[in-house]
């Protein structure tokens with residue numbers, strides 16, 4: 001049975017990979033997690049711990065070998081990645097991943113606005129959305145609103161990542177996966193996008209999981225922090241426990257696990 005209050009649950013999820021010599025390795029091992037509606041969970045873990053694999057099974061881009069995944073109480077273990085985009089979006093580390101390079105900023109936003117609908121891009125659709133696109137891009141504070149008619153490939157990395165984030169959140173997904181989405185940006189741009197991210201997540205009451213290697217961000221943002229080690233959740237801190245954490249304490253978990 002699953003926790004019916006959870007918007008997302010992973011129950012004993014195992015993912016195995018087969019190497020060329022035929023041997024099998026479990027990269028997620030009986031992975032269990034209940035995510036409550038409105039949780040903002042920061043996800044830490046060493047390189048190779050299984051964080052991206054965890055996101056891949058939630059998104060459906062990698063099948064689980066055993067176990068189950070539930071969305072709002074519904075078993076979605078066999079639902080395709082494409083169908084999961086109706087309630088789930090993801091932003092990747094690479095600014096090139098989330099957007100169509102030859103399309104303008106406004107056209108990309110229109111794609112996001114029409115997700116789950118027929119995807120024909122008609123000028124009248126664009127015209128009717130333009131004021132909204134101006135509003136949400138201006139709110140990012142990085143002059144993206146002045147580049148609505150620019151091809152996305154000509155944006156800065158920070159602007160492109162801000163656009164990916166706006167596209168992922170436009171339709172208020174039930175589950176937002178942020179996979180080191182600020183890691184490729186310079187410190188100032190990264191901090192700005194992180195602050196806008198938190199603002200949007202809070203204002204829209206989004207349920208969000210964010211992988212990061214930045215301990216400061218993992219501590220500063222969200223109401224819950226998990227550590228993944230060796231394909232499973234090794235630590236799960238609630239709001240109060242997280243508030244009492246320090247960077248040194250977090251480092252000690254990694255040292256102890258090494």
Ligand SMILES: Nc1ncnc2c1ncn2[C@@H]1O[C@H](COP(=O)(O)OP(=O)(O)OP(=O)(O)O)[C@@H](O)[C@H]1O
Nearest residue numbers: 017018027045046047048049050051052053054228
């Ligand atoms: N398709 C695959 N085939 C073989 N091994 C894989 C595959 N996908 C992941 N792995 C291995 O599984 C382990 C977990 O990988 P994963 O990318 O989930 O880790 P991660 O925690 O996201 O790491 P990082 O912080 O470096 O991004 C790694 O050892 C990785 O090499």
